[in-house]
Amino acid sequence: MSGVQGTSGAWRTTWLLLTFMVVNFADKAVLGLAGPEIRADFGITRQEFGTAQSAFFALFSVAAIGVSALTRKVRTTPLLLVLALMWSAAQLPMLWGAAGFGTLLATRVLLGAAEGPAAPVAMHHVHGWFPQRERALPTAILLVGAAAGVAVASPVLTWVISHWGWRWSFGVVGLIGLVWAGAWRAWGSEGPLAPPVGKETEAEGGAGAAGAASSLGGSFELSVAADTVPLRRILLSGSFVTAAFGAFAAYWLMSTLLTWTPDYLESVVGWDLHQAGTLVGVGALANGAVLLVHGLLAQRSARRGDPPRLPVGAGAGLLMTVAGCAVATFGTTDSMWIKVPLMMGPMALAMVMLTVASTACAQIAPPSRRGLVLGVLTFVYALGGILSPLVLGGMVDRAATVSAGYQQGWLLTSGLLLTAGVLAALFCRPEQAARRLGAPATTGTATPVSPLAPAPPR
Known part of the structure; x- marks a missing residue:
């Protein structure tokens, strides 16, 4: 593969997977946006609604590990296609007028099983197009898809709910997922740095080992050595x-x-659906801006070879502590002039940890185990998606007032962010961990190219 073709294909794949993540998080956002209408239609409490939201994560984490483990046997291109088709099919039954709360629970479980592996498999796939030093920006771009999915979904699905009813909000995201699956079927492909799978692994360890070691400057031997490290040492x-x-x-x-x-x-606060949906969308855009700026800064630093001013974990941990303080202020103040700016930046700083965690865990894992390690990472952080709807829903229902319940929930969230930020600042050191575990510093080379530059002609 030539340099031009390689870099062009790398960024084409990145943009396709960005769209994949946009659809993925639009699927997640639809239930929250349609929540008040669904609760009124089905006559359920917030606790029961929280159960429906948590049902999404019933198989999310298990599927994340199981499908991620398949990346050692199956190429990620067909895996991503199957996932997109599954989650699209899971949305469409809610268009049926007789579909009730039980159908909602069942489809959310199926949707979670399809979407659980989406992020780790997409990360693993895009890392097959970029060497280690170039991965921060494409990783951040994929995570921007989470924010963009919410930002796009909020106004669009709010309009759909207002004009067509809440059931069509599920139908719209399901149909869009089918369109993406068609595009991926046409243009999706494996990267030049993708690790071997299945029988290719045996071939790589045989006659091709010497050539691989030469072309990768010795990183192949490090990768083979790292493969002998017990998985539990990494985890x-x-x-x-x-x-x-x-x-x-x-x-x-x-x-x-x-x-x-x-x-x-x-x-x-007393806002209507349109106002609430708009603020949620704008807040998601702020999340995306934070992730993109962080990725661009990390990419520029890597290309210049500048040493980081702070260890990666310390920087991300500091940002999380700022976000924790912002969430506490958001939950305790009555002034919208303070609440809105906090959602536009300070609270969004916590999202940087998602980029840092993905790149850090990929860095300490050998290429052949990267997909599984990222799957375990997803298993752990997805537990937050299971617990937060249940815990906060229960807190609000049990509190003396709705306002008091939400305040307790925001303070709990703030304490969680502060604790995690301090621990990350003190103990997250992926460079040192990679050296101890023998993980290769890079898995290849790539010609740097601006992600904002137009693709060269074929």
């Missing part, structure tokens, strides 16, 4: 544990915002 390293806990806290916040912010703004 019990301080860097993995604190990165995973930090991602758990960030995902708890993300799930809380997706599930409960529309209801909070309507029930406590």
Whole structure:
């Protein structure tokens, strides 16, 4: 593969997977946006609604590990196609007028099983197009898809709910997922740095080993050596544990915002559906801007060879502590002039940990185990998506007032962010962990190219 073709294909794949993540998080956002209408239609409490949201995560984490483990046997291109088709099919039954609360629970379980592996498999796939030093920006771009999915979904699905009814909000995201699956079938492909799978692994360890070691400057031997390290050493390293806990806290916040912010703004603040949906969308754009700026800064630093001013974990941990303070202020102040700016930046800083955790865990894992390690990371942080809807829903229902319940929930979220931030700042050191575990520093080379530059002609 030539340099031009390689870099062009790398960024084409990145943009396709960005769209994949946009659809993925639009699927997640739909239940929160339609929540008040669904509760009124089905006559359920917030606790029961929280159960429906948590049902999404019933198989999410298990599927994340199971399908990620398949990346050692099956190429990620067909895996991503199957996942997109499954989650699209899971949305469409809610278009049926007789579909009730039981159908909603069943389809959310199926949707979670299809979407659980989406992020780790997409990360693993895009890392096959970029060497280690170039991965921060494409990783951040994929995570921007989470924010963009919410930002796009909020106004669009709010309009759909207002004009067509809440059932069509599920139908729209399901149909869009089918369109993406068609595009991926046409243009999706494996990267030049993708690790071998199945029988290719045996071939790589045989006659091709010498050539691979020469072309990768010795990193092949490091990768083979790292493959002998027990998986538990990787998963019990301080860097993995604190990165995973930090991602758990960030995902708890993300799930809380997706599930409960529309209801909070309507029930406590007194806004209507359109106003609440707009603020949720703008807040998601702020999340995306934070992730993109962080990725661009990391990419520029890597290309210049500048040493980081702070260890990666310390920087991300500091940002999480700022976000934790912002969430506490957001939950205790009555002034919208303070609440809105906090959602536009300070609270969004916690999302950087999702990028840092993904790149850190990929860095300490050998290429052949990267997909599985990222799957375990997803298993851990997805627990935040399971617990936050249940815990906060129960707190609000049991509190003397809705306002008091939400305040307790925001303070709990703040404490979680502060604790995770401190631990990450102290113990997340992926560079040191990679050296101890023998993980290769890079898995290849690539010609740097701006992600904002137009693709060269074929």
